[in-house]
Amino acid sequence: MSLYKKFFQFTLFIACLSLLTSCVPDNEIPFEEEEIPGSENMLPSDVIFPANNPYTEAKFTLGRSLFWDPVLSGQKDIACATCHHPSFGYADGRALSSGVNGSGLGPNRVGGDVIRRNAPSILNVAFNGMDENGNYNPRFAPMFWDNRADGLEEQALLPILSHDEMRGVAIAEADIIDTVVNRLSNIDEYLRLFEAAFGNQQVNEQRIAQALATFQRTIIANNSPFDEYMNGNEAALSPQEIQGMNTFIDVGCADCHSGSMFSDFELHTLSVPDHPLVSDDGATGNFDFRTPSLRNLQFTAPYMHNGGFNNLREVLEFYDDISRGNGNSQNPNVNDNQIAQEARQLNLNNGEINEIIQFLNALNDDDFDRTIPNDVPSGLNVGGLD
Secondary structure, three states: OOHHHHHHHHHHHHHHHHHHOOOOOHHHOOOOHHHOOOOOOOOOOOOOOOOOOOOOHHHHHHHHHHHHOHHHOOOOOOOHHHHOEHHHOOEOOOOOOEOOOEEOOHHHOEEOOEOOOOOOOOOOHHHOOOOOOOOOOHHHOEEOOOOOEEHHHHHOOHHHHOHHHHHOOOOOHHHHHHHHHHHHHOOHHHHHHHHHHHOOOOOOHHHHHHHHHHHHOOOOOOOOHHHHHHOOOOOOOOHHHHHHHHHHHHHOHHHOOOOOOOOOOOEEEOOOOOEOOEOOOEOOOOOEEEOOOOOOHHHOOOEOOOOOEOOHHHHHHHHHHHHHHHOOOOOOOOOHHHOOHHHHHOOOOHHHHHHHHHHHHOOOOOOOOOOOOOOOOOOOOHHHOO
């Protein structure tokens, strides 16, 4: 039984208990503390760092500079922050991201190589892979829409290697990391930062990845109204949001959107319609993609792997569409039987959609770090922006 189901039952239990207390003596209230579900559905206040890459302030400072510095890209025109910007919840507000050769930010970015997927937010990426009991291993946390990388250290360098995202075509994939290492090694401020973080001035790909991963693990938003409610603040959620939570559980959303991150981090085929510019067959060729987290959706539209839906109502109406007749594909490349069984059973009505949206809005936490540095050690434009 999922923790959401347990919590729903516990909510009903408390409601019944409040009626009983008026007629049952205090010492006879049928309440055993050890039976109360714990706070596993809250995000923790602290982040686990890998044993081989522990947190240090110096490593964080280095990672933040690297994250915002276009010196990591082949043409020095795009940074990690270009597609993961605090103005868009550390995503980019686009259906499909725009990589090298572009200019501008977010939906206003023009030109650039089209990247075939929506940029996932890095808010709370430190908790990727967390199960329903709150356990996770940062070294093996699933990354990207297709789970192709394990942990932020492995993930960090892959956009630099991608010709669409950061590398461009002028530098070969086999040469780009050495090029970046040489660039950083010739910038005095970076040598100082690497020495502070690692004890000497050596620059290498492992240290670049560790510093970027360290910074990204600090980008958290873990105190939504839902978290406060789960921590005992009964006033944190409205009655409508509680009803939405119950509906979310009852209709089956929590079957895949489970745990503190509201994701099972598994691959599922849903038959999301292709974007007009690209057909993406997913992780294994079955149009399968990882279940996204439902946290902080207020800041990270549009939704799904290709940004196919502009708002939450469109997403939920899509789920209603694919559940009709126990499978109703919305993508001609996906047959009805390929759709994940869990998604075929939702059958949402308009009232339930409204209730679930109320609950999803309670998973937003706008108190996250939006700091943009004034400059970066390379002297290039911060975030790769003109």
